[in-house]
Amino acid sequence: MSQFPRSGSKGASRIERVPRSHPRLSPVMARDTAFRLLAGRRLAELTANHATTCRGDPEALHQMRMALARLRAVISFFSPMVADSQRRQIRLELKWLHAQLGAVRDLDVAIGRLETAKQRPLDYQAWKAKRAQTHRRLVRGLRSARYRRLIKSASGWIENGPWSIAKGKRAAMERASPIAVYGTGKLMRWQEKLLRKGRKLRDMSVKKRHRLRLMNKRLYYSTEFFKNMYRNERLTRQRAALKQLRQAQKSLGRLNDDARGRSLAAALRPGRARTSLQDPDPKREKRLLRSAAAAYRKLAALKPLRV
Numbered sequence: 001m002s003q004f005p006r007s008g009s010k011g012a013s014r015i016e017r018v019p020r021s022h023p024r025l026s027p028v029m030a031r032d033t034a035f036r037l038l039a040g041r042r043l044a045e046l047t048a049n050h051a052t053t054c055r056g057d058p059e060a061l062h063q064m065r066m067a068l069a070r071l072r073a074v075i076s077f078f079s080p081m082v083a084d085s086q087r088r089q090i091r092l093e094l095k096w097l098h099a100q101l102g103a104v105r106d107l108d109v110a111i112g113r114l115e116t117a118k119q120r121p122l123d124y125q126a127w128k129a130k131r132a133q134t135h136r137r138l139v140r141g142l143r144s145a146r147y148r149r150l151i152k153s154a155s156g157w158i159e160n161g162p163w164s165i166a167k168g169k170r171a172a173m174e175r176a177s178p179i180a181v182y183g184t185g186k187l188m189r190w191q192e193k194l195l196r197k198g199r200k201l202r203d204m205s206v207k208k209r210h211r212l213r214l215m216n217k218r219l220y221y222s223t224e225f226f227k228n229m230y231r232n233e234r235l236t237r238q239r240a241a242l243k244q245l246r247q248a249q250k251s252l253g254r255l256n257d258d259a260r261g262r263s264l265a266a267a268l269r270p271g272r273a274r275t276s277l278q279d280p281d282p283k284r285e286k287r288l289l290r291s292a293a294a295a296y297r298k299l300a301a302l303k304p305l306r307v
Contacts, residue, residue: 024228024229025037025038025179025225025226025228025229026229027178027179027180027229028178028179028180029178029179030175030176030177030178030179031078031081031174031175031176031177031178031179031182032081032164032175032176033179034078034179034183035074035078035081035082035158036158036159038074038225039071039074039075039078039158040155040158040159042067042068042070042071042074043067043071043151043154043155043158045063045067045070046064046067046068046071046151047151048067049061049063049064049067050064050142053101053138053142054139054142054143056135058105058108061101061104061105061108061138062105062108064101065098065101065102065105068094068097068098068101069098069217069221070221071094071154072091072094072095072098073217073218073221073222074222074225075087075090075091075094076218077183077186077218077222077225080174081163081171081174081175082161082163083163084161084162084163084166085162086153086157086161086162087157087161087163089153090150090153090154090157093146093149093150093153093154094150094154096146097141097147097150100137100138100141100142101138103134103137103138104131104134104135104138106260106264107127107130107131107134107264108131109257109260109261110127110257110260110261110264110265111127111128111131113257113261114127123268126268127268130268179229180229183225183226183229186222187219187222187223187226188304190215190218190219190222191219191241191299193215194212194215194216194219194296195296195299195300197212197215198212198248198292198293198296199296201289201292201293201296202289202293206259209252209255209256210256210259212252213249213252213253213255213256216245216248216249216252217249219245220242220245220246220249223238223241223242223245224242226238227239227242237302237303240302241299241302244295244296244298244299244302245295245299247291247292247294247295248291248292248295248296248299250291251288251289251291251292251295252288252292254288255285255288255289255292258280258281258284258285262280
């Protein structure tokens with residue numbers, strides 16, 4: 001996890017927050033309305049931290065990256081309703097932006113770990129210089145015509161894309177159907193797939209484990225979208241699911257940070273002596289894998305979420 005200051009902590013820049021003026025989801029809300037509400041809010045959160053990210057604030061960048069991940073999760077969650085001629089290009093451009101933000105974020109996490117080490121490596125300043133260089137490249141991307149086109153086209157697509165006027169009885173029924181029925185079914189299908197994959201966690205390669213982490217994150221964000229829609233027993237079950245998904249995400253995220261740190265260190269120091277970031281910690285890996293596996297067992301033991 002990054003050691004940079006969080007919003008509200010001493011030394012942190014002011015992080016932009018989107019006013020909570022959007023209506024809440026309700027079980028009977030039409031699916032197209034729910035998509036516009038959720039995707040529009042994620043896009044607003046993304047752009048709210050644009051200026052602060054450009055100024056170099058690590059926490060603003062983190063918030064911007066999380067908003068982007070949530071936006072991509074919304075688009076994935078509402079497929080195939082929003083599958084139209086524009087979706088593929090929108091997703092490709094969002095993937096481009098994710099790579100731009102991720103390159104700097106990975107360095108922020110790695111540098112944060114170096115700053116808490118007992119002894120900083122001799123090339124610590126090289127890491128800082130690499131971060132500055134990568135951030136300058138990010139700023140050029142965020143201030144580019146490409147970024148502006150992306151935000152404009154995504155906003156227009158969310159509100160009035162071809163998906164919103166697709167002809168045919170099935171398309172019309174998908175847009176008008178209550179979100180509760182669709183949402184509950186989709187969450188359960190994604191959870192079943194995640195748990196099925198998660199049973200092989202201990203035998204996974206770093207690459208496959210990374211893909212599992214992305215699946216976990218997608219399910220966590222999507223479950224979180226509906227936190228205000230359920231009541232009573234269903235709300236209790238949802239909160240319990242979020243708790244286990246959060247624990248698994250935390251463990252898998254740290255494993256991913258370790259792997260990314262080793263990769264970055266190797267790239268920054270080709271042919272040179274190893275740093276602490278390049279040395280795997282078998283005990284730490286075993287502990288994190290055990291923690292994630294335990295979270296999945298507890299998630300599997302929960303009663304299914306019903307409408």
